[in-house]
Amino acid sequence: MKIFADTANLKDLKELISWGIVDGCTTNPSIVAKEKGVDFKTRMKEIIDLVDGPVSIEVTTNDLHEMITESKKYAAWGDNVNVKIPMGITGLKAVNILNKNDIKTNVTACMSTKQAVLAAKAGATFVSLFWARMEDMGYNSELIVGETAEIFERHNIKSEIILGSFRQVSHINRAMLSGAHILTIPTPILKKLPWNPRTKSTIDEFLKSWEEFNKN
Ligand code: E4P
Numbered sequence: 487m488k489i490f491a492d493t494a495n496l497k498d499l500k501e502l503i504s505w506g507i508v509d510g511c512t513t514n515p516s517i518v519a520k521e522k523g524v525d526f527k528t529r530m531k532e533i534i535d536l537v538d539g540p541v542s543i544e545v546t547t548n549d550l551h552e553m554i555t556e557s558k559k560y561a562a563w564g565d566n567v568n569v570k571i572p573m574g575i576t577g578l579k580a581v582n583i584l585n586k587n588d589i590k591t592n593v594t595a596c597m598s599t600k601q602a603v604l605a606a607k608a609g610a611t612f613v614s615l616f617w618a619r620m621e622d623m624g625y626n627s628e629l630i631v632g633e634t635a636e637i638f639e640r641h642n643i644k645s646e647i648i649l650g651s652f653r654q655v656s657h658i659n660r661a662m663l664s665g666a667h668i669l670t671i672p673t674p675i676l677k678k679l680p681w682n683p684r685t686k687s688t689i690d691e692f693l694k695s696w697e698e699f700n701k702n
Contacts, residue, residue, distance in 0.1 A: 487662055490539070490670035492650055494518045496532055498673040503536065505680075510539035512614075512650060512670040514570065514594065515546055527563070534564035542592045542612070544570035545580075553580040561589045568611050570594045573601050578608040585609025592648065597623065599634045606638065606645035612668070616651035617661055628664050635665025655679065 490510040491502050494517045502508050511533055521529060534541050543560045545553045557569040557580065568590035571577045581591045585608070592612035593605035597620050602613045615634065620627045634647055649666040652658065655678050661669050671679075 488539075488668040489676075490542075490648065490668055491537075491676065492517065492652075492670040492672045494521050494529060494533065495673065496529070496536070499533065499536055502673065502676055503538075507676075508537065508539070510541065510566075510668070510670075511537045512542040512570070512592070512648065514542075514544045530560070531563055534566060537566065539566060540568050540590070540612070541566050542568050542570045542594075544594060545572070548572065548574075548576060550576050550579055553577075554583055557584050557589055557591075558587070568592045570614070571610075573597075573605060578604060581605065581608040581610050595619075597625065597630075599630055599637065602634045602647065603637060603643075606643045610645050612648050613645050614648040614650055614670075615666070617649050617657055618651040618653045620651075628660055631661070631664035631666050 488509040489507050490512050491499055491508050492512050493499055494513045499511065518526060530543055545556045547553055547556065553571060560569050561567050569584065570592045571580050571594065573593050573596050577593060581593060584591050590611040592614055593610040594614045596602045596605060596613055596615045602615060605613045615631055617627045620630060631649060638645065638647065646667040648668040648670055649661050649664065650670040652671055652675055655675055658679065
């Protein structure tokens with residue numbers, strides 16, 4: 487199970503990397519927009535250098551020609567870059583062209599198995615399904631991810647499934663079991679995962695015993 491950090495915040499990224507749990511990083515225009523006053527290229531290059539694994543940078547256009555131009559620019563920033571391309575007909579065309587140019591892609595905002603299979607067929611390195619946004623639509627995220635994973639395995643499809651769009655800790659266990667290869671998780675949720683009240687009370691109890699032992 488790989489875990490990516492769904493953030494463009496350098497301080498958060500450094501902290502999470504120090505835990506030894508970060509296999510990659512994903513960004514999107516909304517995530518970048520939270521980083522007030524930073525230069526986009528500078529920040530992306532800092533992330534690319536920091537992360538020992540794939541880094542997703544998203545295109546900011548719906549135009550095919552502009553997608554290709556942006557993608558080539560981002561791909562030149564580092565060997566670990568993959569370009570996030572929006573799901574859709576134009577996106578599929580872009581992935582097909584980029585794949586032939588050896589540029590890695592992450593087809594984003596997929597909300598169905600059918601979209602994920604098309605993205606993979608077009609040559610996507612990664613296919614991103616959005617857990618909470620699918621649930622917002624009344625879809626069964628577990629079923630969609632499970633079916634997608636089964637189809638990929640049955641047909642030996644090489645694209646990796648990234649699951650994103652998590653809003654609660656309770657999503658994470660279900661998502662880990664769903665069949666996705668990668669979970670990309672925002673910092674506030676990642677920071678809650680190590681914590682458990684019974685773990686804390688147990689450690690406190692052990693330390694208290696140790697203090698008492700040393701009083702004698
Ligand atoms: C990750 O690749 C996605 O861009 C991100 O997880 C989307 O999350 P959201 O649905 O909270 O915007």
